[in-house]
Structures are given as C-alpha cells and as structure tokens.
Amino acid sequence: MPSHRNASLKVLVVEDSKVVLKGLCNYLERMGIANPLTAETGLAALEVYERERPDIILLDALLPDIDGFEIAKRIRAKEHPEEWTAIIFLTSMSKDEDLVHGITAGGDDYLMKPISQVVLQAKISAMRRLVEMQRKLVDTTHQLNAANKELQRLSTTDGLTGIANRRMFDELLMREWRRCQRAKKPLALVMVDVDFFKQYNDTYGHQAGDACLQAVAKQMARSAPRASDVAARYGGEEFALILGDTEIDGAVWVANYIRQNIADLKMAHKRSPFNHVTVSCGVAAIVPSDKATPNELILSADHALYLAKEQGRDRVAGMGN
Structure with missing residues (x-):
C-alpha cells in the first residue's frame, strides 16, 4: 500500500x-x-x-x-x-x-x-x-x-534601550583599544549622563523614565554610524560612546551633537532648571599604548563628565592627551 x-x-x-x-x-x-x-x-x-x-x-x-x-x-x-x-x-x-x-x-x-x-x-x-x-x-x-544567536544578542544588549550593555561595552572598548594601539590612532570616549534623572523619575514615574532613557539611547545610536563606533548603556541613566580613530576635538563635536539633539526633543522636565530633559557629556581621548589602560580612558571621561555637571550641566567638557 x-x-x-x-x-x-x-x-x-x-x-x-x-x-x-x-x-x-x-x-x-x-x-x-x-x-x-x-x-x-x-x-x-x-x-x-x-x-x-x-x-x-x-x-x-x-x-x-x-x-x-x-x-x-x-x-x-x-x-x-x-x-x-x-x-x-x-x-x-x-x-x-x-x-x-x-x-x-x-x-x-x-x-x-x-x-x-x-x-x-x-x-x-x-x-x-x-x-x-x-x-x-x-x-x-x-x-x-x-x-x-538570540541568546548572544540578549547577553550583549541592554533590555530596555536595545543598545549595547555594559558587558558589550567592556569587550568592544578593549577591542578598539587594541586596534587603535596597533594603528597608533587616537581612541575617544564620550560619557553621557541624563541631568536630574532621579527627579524626572520621581515626577513622571518609571514608565516615563524608561521612555526617556530609550529616547536618549536612540540619539546615542544615531551618533555612532561607523562600524567601530559603539553606543552603550553604561549603567542607570549613564551612557557611553566609543569612537575609534577620533581626536578629542572630533569627539567633543559628536558629544555636542548628541547634547543638542536630546535638548531639541523638548521632553518636559519641570524639576530641571532647563524645563526639559538635558544631558551632560564628558569626553576623553588618548592614543593607546602599553603605558596606559582602557580604565584610564574611562576615568578621564568620567572626570570630564563631573566637570560638565559642576559647570552647570547641559554641556560638554573634554580632556585629551
């Protein structure tokens, strides 16, 4: 049959x-x-x-x-x-x-x-x-x-914003460090922090806070068009942008571009002196060598971010060597 x-x-x-x-x-x-x-x-x-x-x-x-x-x-x-x-x-x-x-x-x-x-x-x-x-x-x-592939994507992607997470940031920063060291090219890092974010969350609620972070992440991702440029959520309301083969001046320009684009969104924030959501940016650049480490670049960008906040927020501060 x-x-x-x-x-x-x-x-x-x-x-x-x-x-x-x-x-x-x-x-x-x-x-x-x-x-x-x-x-x-x-x-x-x-x-x-x-x-x-x-x-x-x-x-x-x-x-x-x-x-x-x-x-x-x-x-x-x-x-x-x-x-x-x-x-x-x-x-x-x-x-x-x-x-x-x-x-x-x-x-x-x-x-x-x-x-x-x-x-x-x-x-x-x-x-x-x-x-x-x-x-x-x-x-x-x-x-x-x-x-x-999906597990790999999930393990390297921030669940809320869809951009790289801290783990991916650490891996790619080291990869770019080595690449720029071989090529003797500068490596820049932009640290971005949402101004008065705790007050924003307290005022508008966590759902609105999540939407705010997603909007910031979208602007970060738009500012990383090259394959070697990586936008990542560094932690909480803090973001980072890795810019390979980029001098301090170029990285400061990118940071200002991000800052302005986020300000132009006009997301209301009545507990901010600016009345809308803004970000502060710290920028650092270095030519990687055996005498330095990626962590030093992070610390320099963090210090620059601290200066931007001290100087009034909604601004960019840069450090380079």
Missing part, C-alpha cells in the same frame, strides 16, 4: 537499461513515489542531481560513460554541509571487494540484480527514515543556531 510520506520523497533512478529503468519506476510508483526522476548515463545523473537535489538515488554501478562509483564520489563532493543524499547501488557484482568499493565511494547500501520489489520497498523505507532524521536534524540545528 502506498505511503503518503513517500509522496514527499524525491528519488532518482540511474540505469542504462530501459527495461530495468521502467520496472524500477513502476515499483516506486506503487510505493507512492510519484514521478521518479530518471537518468540513463552518469553525466545525465549528475545534471539531474545538481538541478533536483534528490533524497535517494538508485545508482547502477555500471554505466556506459562513467561508472556508478565515480558518480557517487562526485555527488558526495557536491553536497553542501547540511545535505545528505542516500545512495543505493544497483549491481550484479557479488564480491566482497566490490561491495566495499561501493561503500567507500560514497554509497549507503546496495541492491543485487535482479531487483525484488519487496526488497526495494524495504530499502526505500529504511532510507526514508534516515532522510527524515536528516531533515529533523537540520531543522533542529537551525533552531539551535537561531536560539544561540
């Missing part, structure tokens, strides 16, 4: 005898495998394989142009990493060394001629199970890869 599961199987029959070829196709159609693919030469078989990527190949060991063993080798060489095609040799050779040759060439099983319908059905059923296992394995692998 034909199996509905067989209907999804794609089977290629490679046989130079038209009589045997027709008989095998009839057998397969009785098993529920509609329209089996056919080829009468080795070259034709390779063309069909490239075009159709069948699940199972019934492969005559002796063909008029290229023998089946060579065809099996070429098919295995053409398979993609996640592909597997079941190859069953059709042969009248019964010597052990011939069978070993077929398996070594890339075959998975063999059928002795003349071919019995009962035995063929059993072999196809066994290979069908293996094909289904392969498909499930590929699907599971894809799902695991997608899950791992």
